[in-house]
Amino acid sequence: MAEIRLENISKAFNEDRVVKNISLTIKEGSFTVLVGPSGCGKSTILRMLAGFEKQTEGDIWIGDKLVNDLSPSKRDIAMVFQNYALYPTMTVKGNIEFGLTNRKVPKKERQQLIEEIAGIVGLTEHLNKKPDKLSGGQRQRVALARAMVKKPKVFILDEPLSNLDAKLRTQMRAELIQLHEKLGTTFVYVTHDQVEAMSMGDEIIILNQGVVQQKAAPIEVYENPGNIFAAEFIGQPPMNVFERKAFAETLEGVPEEAHYIGFRPEHAGISSAAVSVPHTIELESEILALETLGAESIYKVKNRIGVMNIRSFSAPLPKHAICFVSIPHEKLYPFGADKAAGPELNLSVKKEAALNGID
Amino acid sequence: MALIKASMEVEQRKAERRSLVSWANVRPYAMISPAIIVFCLFFIYPIGYMIYLSFHEWNFVSPTKEFVGAANFTYLLADRDFREVIVNSFIYTFASVFLTISISLLLALWLNRSGTIYSFMQASIFSPHIISLVSVSMLWMWIMDADYGLLNWALNLIGIESVPWLTSPDYALASLILVAVWKGIGFNTLVFIAGLQSIPKDLYEAAELDQTPPWRRFLRLTVPMLSPTLFFLTIIGLINSFQVFETINLMTAGGPINSTNTFVYYIYQNGFQFFKIGYASAAGVVLLVILSVLTVVYFKVLSKRVHYR
Numbered sequence: 170m171a172e173i174r175l176e177n178i179s180k181a182f183n184e185d186r187v188v189k190n191i192s193l194t195i196k197e198g199s200f201t202v203l204v205g206p207s208g209c210g211k212s213t214i215l216r217m218l219a220g221f222e223k224q225t226e227g228d229i230w231i232g233d234k235l236v237n238d239l240s241p242s243k244r245d246i247a248m249v250f251q252n253y254a255l256y257p258t259m260t261v262k263g264n265i266e267f268g269l270t271n272r273k274v275p276k277k278e279r280q281q282l283i284e285e286i287a288g289i290v291g292l293t294e295h296l297n298k299k300p301d302k303l304s305g306g307q308r309q310r311v312a313l314a315r316a317m318v319k320k321p322k323v324f325i326l327d328e329p330l331s332n333l334d335a336k337l338r339t340q341m342r343a344e345l346i347q348l349h350e351k352l353g354t355t356f357v358y359v360t361h362d363q364v365e366a367m368s369m370g371d372e373i374i375i376l377n378q379g380v381v382q383q384k385a386a387p388i389e390v391y392e393n394p395g396n397i398f399a400a401e402f403i404g405q406p407p408m409n410v411f412e413r414k415a416f417a418e419t420l421e422g423v424p425e426e427a428h429y430i431g432f433r434p435e436h437a438g439i440s441s442a443a444v445s446v447p448h449t450i451e452l453e454s455e456i457l458a459l460e461t462l463g464a465e466s467i468y469k470v471k472n473r474i475g476v477m478n479i480r481s482f483s484a485p486l487p488k489h490a491i492c493f494v495s496i497p498h499e500k501l502y503p504f505g506a507d508k509a510a511g512p513e514l515n516l517s518v519k520k521e522a523a524l525n526g527i528d
Numbered sequence: 529m530a531l532i533k534a535s536m537e538v539e540q541r542k543a544e545r546r547s548l549v550s551w552a553n554v555r556p557y558a559m560i561s562p563a564i565i566v567f568c569l570f571f572i573y574p575i576g577y578m579i580y581l582s583f584h585e586w587n588f589v590s591p592t593k594e595f596v597g598a599a600n601f602t603y604l605l606a607d608r609d610f611r612e613v614i615v616n617s618f619i620y621t622f623a624s625v626f627l628t629i630s631i632s633l634l635l636a637l638w639l640n641r642s643g644t645i646y647s648f649m650q651a652s653i654f655s656p657h658i659i660s661l662v663s664v665s666m667l668w669m670w671i672m673d674a675d676y677g678l679l680n681w682a683l684n685l686i687g688i689e690s691v692p693w694l695t696s697p698d699y700a701l702a703s704l705i706l707v708a709v710w711k712g713i714g715f716n717t718l719v720f721i722a723g724l725q726s727i728p729k730d731l732y733e734a735a736e737l738d739q740t741p742p743w744r745r746f747l748r749l750t751v752p753m754l755s756p757t758l759f760f761l762t763i764i765g766l767i768n769s770f771q772v773f774e775t776i777n778l779m780t781a782g783g784p785i786n787s788t789n790t791f792v793y794y795i796y797q798n799g800f801q802f803f804k805i806g807y808a809s810a811a812g813v814v815l816l817v818i819l820s821v822l823t824v825v826y827f828k829v830l831s832k833r834v835h836y837r
Contacts, residue, residue, distance in 0.1 A: 221733055242739040254730035258752035258835045267748070268738030315734075 171232035171245075171322040171355055172197040173218065178227035180213050180379075187213050189379040190227075195372075200349045200356040202370035204363060205402070210379040211359045212327060218357065219325050220244050231323060247316035248325040252332065253308045255300040255315070261287075262296040265314050272319075286314045289351075306337045313348070326358045330365065342368055363403050367391070375399050397429060397508040406434050406467060406478040408502065415474045416450075427503035434480040436500035439468060441486055443493045450496045459488050470494060575816070581809035588803050600810035609786055610794065610811065616701060617790040621769040624708040629761060632713050636720030637750075650721065654714035661711070665778035668707045669694065672779075697787035700780050704788055707775055716761050723757035724750070755834040763826055770819055791815045 173195040180188040188210040195201045203211040216222040218229060220241035229236050236244050255264050262283060269279045287293045290310040300308055309329060316324060326345075330338045346369055349356050360366055366373050367387045375382040375390065375398070382402075383395035394400035394408070401407040410431035438444075443451060454472035466485040469478055472494060479494055486492055504510050582600055584593040604610050635653060639646050656664065671678045672693035680690040693703040727750070735745050751758070773792045776782060782789035782797065789797075791811070799808030 219733075219737070221736075241733070241736050246737070248734070248737055250730045250734060252728065252730060254728065254734040256731065256734070256749065258755075259748075267735075267740070271739045271741065271744065315738075319738075 172230075173323060173355065173357065174228075174230040175214070175218075176228040176230070178214070178217065178229065179225045180210070180217060180222065181225045187379050188217075188224075191379070191381055192227075193374065193381065193384065195355060195357060198353050198355055199371045200346070200358065200369060201372045201374060202358045202360060202366040203374050203376060204360055204366035204370075205376035205382075207361055208378075209376040211361075211376050214376075215325055215327055215357065215359045218323075219246055219248050245322045246325055247319050247321035247323075248327065249309075249312045249316050249329045251328045253300075253312040253329075255308060255311055257300055260297050260299055261292055261303070261311050261314075264300070264311055265318050268315065268319055282318050286318045289317070289348075290314045305333050306341060309333065309341060317348075317352070321354065323355045323357060324352075326356065328360055329358075330360075331362075338365075345369060363405070367403065373403075375402055377402075393510070394502065395510060397431065397504050400431055400502060400504075400510075404433055404435075406480065408433050409437075409477040410502075410504070411474055411477075426505050428506040429504040429508065431502040431504065432496050432500050433502075434467070434478040436497065437477075437479050438495040439470070439479050439481045439483075439486065440493050440495070441490065444495060446495060446497075448498045450498070452494045452496075454492055454494045456486060456488055456490055456492055459485060461485050468492075578809045578812050578816075581806055582813045584806045586805040588805055593806075596806065600806050601814075604807065604810050604814065609789070612786050613789050613791060613794045613811075616786075616788065617770060620701060620705060620708070620772060620788075620790055621766060623702075624705045624712070624769050625762060625765040627705065627709045628712040628716055628765060629758070631709065632716030632720050632761075633754075633758075635713065635717045636724055637746075639717065640721050640724045650718065653717050656711050657714040657718075659711075661774035662778060664707065664711050665775045668703075668710075668775075669779050672703055694780055695784060697785045700784060700788045704772075704775055704779065707779070708769065708772065712765065716765075719757055719761060720754065723754045727753045752835050756836055759830060759834045763823065766822060766826070767819060770815070770822075 173193075175191055175193040178188060178191045178193075179186065187208075191210075191214065203214060205211050213222060217224045218231075220236065220239060224237070231244055231246070256267060259267065265283050265286060266279055269282065274282070283296070284293070287296055290313055292307065292310055292314060295303060295307060300311065303311065309332075312329070329345075330341055333341060342365060345356075358365075358369065367390075370387055372384065373387050373390050374384045375395075377398050383390055383399040385393075385395070387403075390399060390403050394403065397408075397410050401410060408431045410429050413428050413430060416430050443453075445451060452472040452474060454470040456468055456470050457476065458469040460467040465480055465482050467478060467480050468486070469476065470492065477494070502510065581593070583595060583597060585596045585600070586593040639650050639653075659667075672680075674680060674690060674692045674695055677693070679693065684690060691699060694700050731749060731753070732745070735749055740749070770790075771792050772790055773796065776788055776790060776793045777796070780788040782793050792815070795808045795811045795815070798804045798811065
C-alpha cells in the first residue's frame with residue numbers, strides 16, 4: 170500500500186505536449202480511475218507511473234520514495250496490460266511463477282503462493298494450460314494473478330476489460346471491486362469508458378488534452394461537474410449544454426457570469442400534454458429520434474432552445490409527435506465563460522431565485 | 529411424330545446433364561493438371577530415373593545401360609573419397625548453418641531498432657544476398673588470394689602471417705564456410721528482425737516488471753517467440769547447405785586433396801566429368817535419403833517445440 174504523488178508532471182513527445190503540468194495525489198488504498206477520451210494522456214500518465222516512459226518534467230513519488238530514476242522493476246508495482254501480455258509459451262502456472270523465480274523465491278514458497286492466488290482468481294483447474302487454450306475472461310484472471318502474486322504496493326491496470334464482451338465485462342467489474350476490497354492495495358485504473366469509471370472508482374480523475382478536468386468521487390462528479398467537459402463526459406447520454414442566450418428568451422435574471430447552462434437528460438420530464446409546473450421551463454418540442462431500451466427511453470428532441478437528449482423512464486411517446494419537455498430550475502447547471510463551474514456560480518441556493526428573476 | 533420428338537429432346541437433355549456432371553467431376557483435376565504435370569516431369573520422373581540409373585552402368589553415350597544391381601552402392605560406400613565427401617558435407621552444413629543462424633540472431637537483436645544507422649546497417653548486411661553466387665565466388669577468390677588478396681594484406685598489416693585460404697586442405701573448407709556465412713547472414717538477419725518485430729512490446733514490459741534478467745529474458749521469451757522463424761531458417765539452411773555447388777565449383781573444385789568436395793559437387797564430377805552416370809546416380813540417391821531423413825527427424829523432434837501464434 171502506498172500513496173502516489175505526481176508533482177508538476179509534463180510529458181512531451183518531440184514537440185507534442187501530451188501531459189501538461191499535472192499534480193495529483195492518489196490516496197493510499199484507493200481505487201482511482203483515470204478516465205478520458207483517447208489521446209487525453211491517461212495511458213501516458215500510467216506508463217510514466219510504471220516507469221516505461223520518463224516524464225519530461227516533474228517528480229513521481231510512490232509512498233515515500235522518489236521513483237523518477239527507478240526502473241519499472243524497482244518501483245514495487247504490478248501492471249495488468251490491455252492485451253494481458255501473458256507469456257504465450259508458458260503455462261498459466263509458468264506465467265504466475267515467472268516473476269517469483271526471477272526474484273529467487275524458494276520453490277516451496279512459490280508453490281504455496283501460486284496455489285493461494287489461483288484459488289482467489291479461480292484458476293486452480295487451469296494451471297497447466299497455455300494461455301491460448303483459455304477464454305478471454307480466464308486470460309484476464311491469469312494477468313491479475315500474475316500481478317497479485319508479487320504483492321505489490323500499487324496495482325496499475327491499463328484498460329483491462331476492453332477486450333472482453335459486455336456480459337463478461339460487467340462480471341469482471343464486480344470481481345475487480347471485490348478484489349480491491351480484499352487486497353486493500355492502491356489501484357490505479359485507466360479506462361475510456363465512463364461507466365467503468367463511475368462503477369468502480371473511489372475517485373475519478375477526468376482528463377482531457379493532458380490536463381486534469383476534475384478529480385472527485387464518482388457521485389460528486391455526477392452531481393457537481395467541475396466544468397462543461399466533465400459534465401458532458403460523465404452521464405449517458407451526456408449533459409445538454411446551451412449558451413445562455415438560448416435560455417434568455419425563456420427566463421430572465423440569469424446571472425451575467427453564467428455563459429452556459431446545462432441540464433442532465435434524466436432530469437428533464439417529457440409528456441404529451443403541457444403540465445405547467447411552477448419553477449420549471451416548459452418547451453414545446455418535436456421528437457426527432459427515439460431509442461427504446463426497455464426500462465428507459467432516450468429521446469432526441471428539437472425545440473426553440475436547440476436539439477437536446479431527454480431520458481425518460483415512462484412509457485415511450487410516438488416518434489415525430491409533438492411533446493412537452495419540462496426542466497426544473499433546480500436541476501440547471503450554470504457554467505462560466507471559461508466553461509468552468511465556478512463556486513460563485515454554484516446556484517444551488519440562489520439558483521431558483523436567479524433564474525426566476527427575483528434575486 | 530410429336531412423341532418421337534419429345535423423347536429425343538429428353539434423351540438430349542439427359543446427355544447434356546451427363547456431360548455436365550462428368551465435367552464437374554473432372555474439373556478439379558483439369559485445374560491442377562498443369563502443376564501436376566510439371567511436378568511429375570521435373571521432380572518425380574528425374575527422381576525415378578535417377579533411382580533406375582543407380583542400378584546401372586552407363587557413360588552417357590553408350591546405347592546400352594548395363595544392369596549392375598547394387599554394385600554402384602557397395603562401391604560407393606567402400607569409396608574413401610565418398611566417405612570424405614559425406615564428412616565434408618556434414619561439417620560444411622552444420623558449421624555454416626550454426627554460424628549463420630547464431631550470428632544473424634545476434635545481429636538482428638542489435639539492429640532491431642529504429643534510426644538511420646540501423647537502417648543503413650540492415651541494408652548493408654542484406655546486400656550480399658542479392659549478389660549472384662558466381663560473383664560472390666569470384667569476389668572471395670580475389671579477397672582470399674594467398675599472395676595479393678585483401679584478407680592476407682589486412683592480416684599482414686596487423687602482423688599476422690599470410691594464410692593459404694583456398695590452397696591448403698586445412699583452411700579451404702573453413703574458407704568456404706566463411707563465404708557461405710557472409711552470403712547467408714543478410715537474409716537470415718532480415719527474417720529474424722521481422723520475427724523480433726512481431727513479438728508484442730508489452731511482453732517485454734511484463735518481463736521487466738517481473739524483474740527478468742536479460743539472459744533469461746532472451747532464453748525464455750525471445751527464443752520461444754522466435755521459434756517458428758528459427759525452425760524455418762534452420763531447415764532452409766540445412767537443405768541449401770547440403771546442396772552447395774557454385775562456390776565449390778568456382779573456388780576450389782573440390783580440392784585441395786578432396787578437402788572441400790561435398791555431395792553435389794561429387795555427383796557432378798562423377799556424372800559430368802568422369803561420365804560415371806550410374807555411380808553418380810547412386811550418390812544422388814544417398815543424398816536424397818540423407819536429406820529426407822534429416823528433414824523428417826527435424827520436423828518430428830522440433831516441430832512440437834515450435835510456438836505458432
